[in-house]
Amino acid sequence: MLIIGACFVLLALNLFGIGRNAVSILLFLSLTLLNSINDRINNSGDEMSLLLMGYLSIANTFSYFTLFKRKPLPPAKEKLYNLISNLAAYSIVINLCLAYFFAGLFKLLDPYWQNGTSLHYFLNDDRHSILAAGGKYVQFPALFLYIVNYGTLLLEVSFPVLIWYKKYRNWVLLLCFLMHLGIYTFLMVYAMSLIFVLQYGMFYSNEEMLALSEKIKAGFRRLFSFAIK
């Protein structure tokens, strides 16, 4: 209970940016301790959350939405802090690429993924699949199963390469989003799907995000132009 209480307090402080990186690092250590005590009831979503927590604890995530504005450091220290922050951001991105790549690679070693029948068994796994509730037998057309099976393998293995090209980035992220939406909806794997999708924003630059935000704002202004005087 002491560890859980400490986690809650540190979470609250971290939410408002109080204590900055010191609190973040303490939070990461407490969550790691909590995770190691309860490692039998954790899943991939919990593992990924911890990794993200670890990387973000050393990054500069306190420029916005904090209670107290961050005072800039002397130039040389600020440069070093920026370097650490950038390395943390690259770590998040590299971690996601590796997660997808190795997930695809390990799937390729499974004979059922190789022959295209794996999805059939996952959709009939009553522990995860909502379609197989109560022991129902689920049958989908073979063509659909093959497309999704081999499409998943191709997507995961090619993710670390294609994601770095602007031409393919949006398509790759959209397909990954649809894959996770399917997992979330049909296979009852919630935390992992959310955590993975949350990281997609890291592949867009600050300028691209600001441009998108301006587009959305302009869209809302047009939509609600009747209310603007």
Add this chain to the structure above:
Amino acid sequence: MQSPSPAKYKIVYQWLSYCLLFGFVYYWLFSIGLIFFNKSIHKAAPGQTAFYYAFWRQNWRLFAFTKVYNRELNFIVRDKSDLAKADTVDLVKYFIAEKRHKAPFNNYDDGLDQMLYWIMNGLETQLYQKQQQLKEQFPGRPDSFYMRQSNMLVLSDSLHQDPLQNLTSFGKFVLKRMNKDTVGKEFQLLLRHKFIPPQKPPAGSVSNGDERTIFILPFKPF
């Protein structure tokens, strides 16, 4: 005392940057190395590996193993005075139903389901190890022989009763949740694999249609 000159600070920060970059590259090489050469790196750097696993454990075998059967763990409760009066609860289905009912805010039930999953894995691992020993001692026998003998060996192994005791506790926990009376009753545990078509149980196994019996705990009083 005079403060150090800016040039010295610049060198310190430069070298700190190099160290950070080195640390970054080393961390990723170590991570990839652990994925590909797990045993070798464990042997070569046990301390670093333990430290790494404590904070950055990663396992990206996401849906990598295809399971071709569903597990059933039947907890059968019967009246000692009237053996025909029996009730069966499938513990696996019970927790799955609870999970579904409370989805997506089902962390607690998901946790219980995970615990049950790991305890069942523990029992199956025990059974598998005993079967491997039996196959070495008595090769060429049918699957049903290994199943029955391994069952007896697991039941008589007084030093490793934890999975069985935990599964029994799970059963009692579910009965309490369902407000089922256990006075004057006895229980039995039955672990089965229900194969997903077109998969079938292996030839020679203790099976009934698509279901293969893995473990039977004889009736015991509460």
